[in-house]
Amino acid sequence: MAAIAGDAAVARFEERHRALRRRKALTTAIGTVLFAAAFLASAIVGELDPARLAAGVPNILDYVHRTLPAISARQPLTDIGEWYWAIDVWLLLMLDTVLMGLVGTLAGAGVALLFCFHAAANLAPNRWSFWVARRGFEFARTVPELVFVLIFVFAFGPGPFAGVVAIAIHYAGALGKLFAEVNENADPRPIEALAAAGAGWSETMRFAVLPQVLPNFLSYGLLRFEINVRAASVLGIVGAGGIGEELYLVVRRFIYPDISAIVLLILVTVALIDMGCERLRHSLIEAGPARATR
Amino acid sequence: MIGAAELAAIRAAHPRVFRRSAAERLRLALAWTLFLAVLAFGLWRVLPGWEAFAAGLGKLGFLVRFMIPPTSGGHLGAILHGLAETLAMAFMGTLLAAVAAVPLGFAGARNVMPVRLLHFGLRRLFDGLRGIDSLIWAILFVAAVGMGPFAGILALAVPDTGTLAKLFAEAIENVEKRQVEGIEAAGSNAVERARFGILPQVLPVMLSHLLYFFESNTRSATILGVVGAGGIGLQLAERIRLDDWQEVAFIILLILATVAVIDWVSGRLRRRIIAA
Amino acid sequence: MLEIIGLTRRFGTVTAVDAVTLAIPHGQMMGIIGRSGAGKSTLLRLINRLVEPSEGRIVFEGRDVSALRGRALRDWRTDCAMIFQQFNLVQRLDVLTNVLVGRLNHRGTLTSLLKLFTAEERAAAIRTLDRFDLAEAALQRADTLSGGQQQRVAIARALMQEPRLILADEPIASLDPRNGKVVMDALRRINREDGLTVLCNLHTLDTARQYCDRIVGMRAGRVVFDGIPAQLTAPIVRDIYGMGEEDLDRAETVTGTGLEAASRPRIAA
Known part of the structure; x- marks a missing residue:
């Protein structure tokens, strides 16, 4: 009698556990699909383009390089004065x-x-x-x-x-x-x-x-x-x-x-x-x- | 209710109840004077003349009248595309920042990075990145990769990398030591310690930060278009330049609705992450 | 004379105070006893109108005060000062200001907001504090005082209102016996010296017997006993509490104010 009740409890637990696992797997799957979709859409709409980034990186470096002030070791104070003219x-x-x-x-x-x-x-x-x-x-x-x-x-x-x-x-x-x-x-x-x-x-x-x-x-x-x-x-x-x-x-x-x-x-x-x-x-x-x- | 003699007696017994001490009065007077002087100077520098102010108020009144009713003016397609760009920029910007910030965050955490100088240098680098506003980054990236949402993505990602890396590094520095020691005792290397000892503890914090940044980036991304970095901001700035106030109102309402929806969704997600 | 006629208050399906009728002559010190949740606290809050009555009337010296609004309501609240179990002082303000708060309804809003209390008001506050040996603490922050001192500050605040009656809601339930005695003595003093009517919720029968002219027992929102302390016999105590006095001392569950959360104060605009 007790054994049967125990078996039922185990079965109920197993059933609940499976349902919970299914739900979790489903949530994960939906989340992954949503994320992938958002990623793709954003990449297309946002014109994400590694090639352009690669081409742009030298540009960025060049841009930053140009903004750097010319400060020589010989007369640094004068150069800084020049920079902040x-x-x-x-x-x-x-x-x-x-x-x-x-x-x-x-x-x-x-x-x-x-x-x-x-x-x-x-x-x-x-x-x-x-x-x-x-x-x-x-x-x-x-x-x-x-x-x-x-x-x-x-x-x-x-x-x-x-x-x-x-x-x-x-x-x-x-x-x-x-x-x-x-x-x-x-x-x-x-x-x-x-x-x-x-x-x-x-x-x-x-x-x-x-x-x-x-x-x-x-x-x-x-x-x-x-x-x-x-x-x-x-x-x-x-x-x-x-x-x-x-x-x-x-x-x-x-x-x-x-x-x-x-x-x-x-x-x-x-x-x-x-x-x-x-x-x-x-x-x-x-x-x-x-x-x-x- | 109280006689003059009694009042005088109480006054003599408890002078501080009636008047602050001279030193305290002086300090208060100084603090107030300083505060009011700064405020007055600030107002003097920033306030327009009365006429400009009155004229401006009148103009504002007109604007509100011109804004009603808000319409898309037949440009719904372009406006919605701008909105989509904005959302894409916010999503991609946050994602790129996150990808860059995780290793940087680990490298910038004192308990992971043993080299003091490197730790200090990285932290200052983070400060530098986040110290420059995304709008300034946008100007830079428009010059470098051309106009469009791609520049906007980079402009959001770079300062966010700095902020997120700093937040991640702080979260990592606050992890419970015992769990990491447990992994260490099992004979693991530095990468394994980070993966199994630290990451499980900080992951919810990181995710919550990320969602919050996505919310905030949606707001930021709406305006980057003003300098040519894509998104709905371009549409908005154009409409203001052209005096299309009904469409301006339409776009503002659209931004409000979008931000509200994103806030709501992300708020729910964050609560779930924290609860889990 | 304070008359309470058929006063009733329902919270949802619970009737906290059920058709209470009492007449309290001027200058009486009346104790209200009963188990936690018997409606004692709600009754006092009804009189001060922090809780709105569902039915019934409150009449003070021939005037119905149960439907007052705005200014008139604030005046009535000033007339019946409340004392709380948790003292309810503003912890971060000094004792002096906490006492002067009792004057707020006597003065203009703007001068109040700027904290411009007059010299007379300050002197009166000191005089009142001095009655309870607290004048020296006037400029200390309230949270630096002990519980017994805080409750005496609260009594001084109540007196500054120049009230007609005092409603004390478990004034000593949060205090140790020694401080409880000091506070009860203070309440008796203002009852005797100032001739103020005092209505006091109490959780210990001894205190009620010792200090009150008259005791009212409540059970489930109703008045089940009303008489002088000598009439409070063992069967009556059993009737009020559902247990004998000897059990009562052991079951320390009779304190507390079960309905406090349900009765949020309405702030008169």
Whole structure:
């Protein structure tokens, strides 16, 4: 009797095991076929062509070679001076680019801060403001910055303002989502206490939620500043001014050494900002937020 | 509710409750002044004049009106082809970057690469690759291999190789040592250790990163066309130049829908990979 | 006089509070006892309107407060201050600000958001903290205090509201006996000295007997006992808890607030 029951159990297990294996094999097969199809389609549509790449590699090397500055061992400083012959203009343009990133970051962070409480499911004062804030952030985040720049350059004319607005919008969307997620993890007990004390919605956000989330907000905000400066450096290509515009200009005029000079300038600037932000974040985290909120 | 005498007494007993210390006030004032000065300087450098601003706002209003209703203007075929190119660029760019980043990631991990100098050099190489935006790479590759999506693929693949290699190297440095030691104790060589000791641990992390990069590359690939590197960006930039705002709106909506679908699919896949 | 008339609250198919009718005269210290999930916590939250009633009325000094909205609702909440089992302080803010939070409904929104509290308000906060020997801790962060100190800060916050009654939801359930006594003494003090009505959920019968003028026993959302401590006999305890007092001490499951998750606070806009 027991043996028969045991056999049945084994049979059932075998049956289940086989079904599971079949399903897994099927999933793998479908996945492989889908991947192969996507690969083929992408290769055809993307005009993937090893021959062209092979033919292009010397071109690329030649291009890079041409951009390298001629720095001799005999008078290296003079040569570097020669390479960076327009350093004063470039530094000013780089400053514009950094400011574009900075103002865009601050404006975007401000908008994100203003509406992130509406976009948090546990805090939104009502359903429709939650929906509007969520969809608004999603829209702002999804449209690529460059699309916004193209539109704003058309409206406001070429210049850094178009870049600032584009960065601010995109950043507000990206940061707003992160902020809302932080808000959703906030401790509900102080919120309940303030509601019970008769505080209004905005006061509850200010005193029960903000002190909890502010350190995270600052950390996220600084994390993205470097990325925004990097983005600002290329927005000039489509007319947002700054160093990117100059870079595109020298590329199209084939002034090769200037290309490497400007690219290196961007790289160094972004790296410096990255390091500065990292230090600031650490000091903020160590100092604790008590000071920041009082 | 409180008398003047009592107020004075409490004030004397607890001065800090009413006023911050002089040092703290000075520090706060300095921090705020610095912040506001930088902000004011930034605004002064980037803001257009009031007239340009007002005119621009007016123009934006017109644009929105011109965008309605969005239509494909009979160029649906060309637009969809641009979209297909964009997706192909994102897929191939991510894939190429992944293929290049796996060996580079292993070589750049401190626990795999014993030569300090090589490890350091590789890490700086990764930083250099990812420090240059894909749009700049696109300009370079358009010059090198000509216009079209192929240049776009390379422009996405190169900076992503740097970022992915860095992420992979970090993931590899964080693997559990005991599992690798187990393989080592069985008398294996370096390649076997990497294959059986490290790879099983980092594979889910790598796949999850890859999907995330595919999402992000879909977004990036929509704009590379602006500099001639293929994809829907070319269509978009052309329409803006030609003032075809209804078609611009159509393309933007198409991009939004595509990105949303890709995000959704890849998000589900990522959750499944992490759960498995 | 606080009158609760046929007050009922249902969560889905569960009736947490079932047709409760009580009249609480001014200045009374009333304890509410019962097993976890008996509806004690929901009853207090209903009175403060953190939870909306399904049926019934709450009348305070002749005025129906069970359907107030907006400003009037916030004023009512200011009138009935709540004290929570977990103190519910803002951990990252200092003690002073936590106490001043009790003033928020008495002042303009903008000055509040900028944290511009007046010297009088600050002095009043210090005076209130001083009543509970906490004036020296005013500028410390709340999370640096012990549980008993935090609960006394919460009482100071409640007093800053200038309330008419105090609703204390298991105020000592998270504290050790010594701190529990300090906090209960503080509640009795404000009941005696300030003449405030205190409604207090308690999980230990001894505490209820020792501190309360009147005890209400709840079971499955209904009031099954209402009287003075001396009337709380062994059969009645068995009726309220479904077990004798001696078993009760062993079965330490009578604490907790089972419906806390179900009753999210509604923030008055």
